Amino acid sequence: MHKIPQITMYARQAGVSISPHERHSEGRPAEGRIVLRFFRLESGSSAIRFIVEPVEAFALFSKIQRIVHDGGQESLNHSFTGPDSEVHTRLTVEHWSRNGKSGYAVSVKRGEDQLNVPLQLEQFLYVAEFLRHLSLQQAWIKEVERAEG
Numbered sequence: 001m002h003k004i005p006q007i008t009m010y011a012r013q014a015g016v017s018i019s020p021h022e023r024h025s026e027g028r029p030a031e032g033r034i035v036l037r038f039f040r041l042e043s044g045s046s047a048i049r050f051i052v053e054p055v056e057a058f059a060l061f062s063k064i065q066r067i068v069h070d071g072g073q074e075s076l077n078h079s080f081t082g083p084d085s086e087v088h089t090r091l092t093v094e095h096w097s098r099n100g101k102s103g104y105a106v107s108v109k110r111g112e113d114q115l116n117v118p119l120q121l122e123q124f125l126y127v128a129e130f131l132r133h134l135s136l137q138q139a140w141i142k143e144v145e146r147a148e149g
Contacts, residue, residue, distance in 0.1 A: 004019060004020060005019065005020060005130075005133070005134065005137070006018065006019035006020075007019075007126070007127070007130050009106075009117055009119055009123055009127065010041070010117075011116075011117045011118050011119070012041075012118075013040060013041055013042070014038065014039065014040050014041060014115045014116065014117050015038070015039055015041065015117060016036055016037065016038050016039075016106055016115075016117045016127075017036070017037045017039070018034065018035070018036050018037075018127065018130055018131065018134070019034070019035055019037075019134075020032065020033075020034060020035075020134060020137065020138050021033040021034060021035035021051055021138075023051070029141050029142040029143070029144050030141070030142040031140070031141050031142070032054060032137070032138030032139060032140040032141070033051050033052065033053060033054070033138060034051070034052050034053075034054065034056075034057045034131065034134045034135070034138055035049055035050070035051050035052075036049070036050045036051075036052070036091065036106075036108070037049050037050075038050070038107075038108045038115040038117065039115070040115065048089070048108050048110050048113060048115060050076075050078065050089055050091045050108055051078075052076070052091075054134070054135040054136070054138045054139040055135065056076060057131040057132070057134055057135035057138070058131070058132060058135035058136075059076070060076065060091075060093065060128070060131050061128045061129070061131045061132040061135065063076075063093055064093050064124060064125070064127065064128035064131075065128060067093060067094065067095050067104070068095070068104075068121070068124065068125065068128075071095045072094070072095060073092055073093065073094030073095070073096075074092070074093055074094070075090050075091065075092045075093075076090070076091045076092075077089070077090050077091075078090075078091075087110065087111070088110070088111075089108065089109070089110040090108070090109045090110075091106070091107070091108050092105075092106070092107045092108075092109070093105070093106050093124075094107070096118075103118050103119065103120065103121075104118070104119045104120070104121060104123075104124035105117060105118045105119060106119065106124075106127060
């Protein structure tokens with residue numbers, strides 16, 4: 001049996017799942033990536049996937065560590081050309097404070113769609129450590145097979 005490292009954090013209405021991913025591009029060898037999949041807990045809703053390179057996962061680890069220490073928020077932005085137009089996605093990690101309550105969150109925004117997953121400190125730190133772990137585990141490129149001759 002093949003085991004895949006994965007964590008899933010749930011909030012009241014949404015969740016985020018983090019796991020290894022392989023990037024396959026035409027004419028290029030497969031490469032390691034990390035996928036953060038944001039979803040709503042209601043049935044029939046679509047998910048938003050945010051795929052990061054290993055160095056970006058490590059940068060997210062560092063951003064979360066800084067936020068725990070200093071507060072505030074940090075973002076990572078990605079853009080790609082979709083079937084109709086340019087698609088912009090923003091992943092945000094933050095310490096929030098409202099109405100006398102505070103906590104941490106990981107959120108994603110693509111167009112009008114936004115998913116926010118509030119987390120407790122321990123969960124936020126665990127996400128950071130898991131991203132750090134995957135940043136090293138997924139730092140690979142598939143070796144191209146060469147013909148002998």
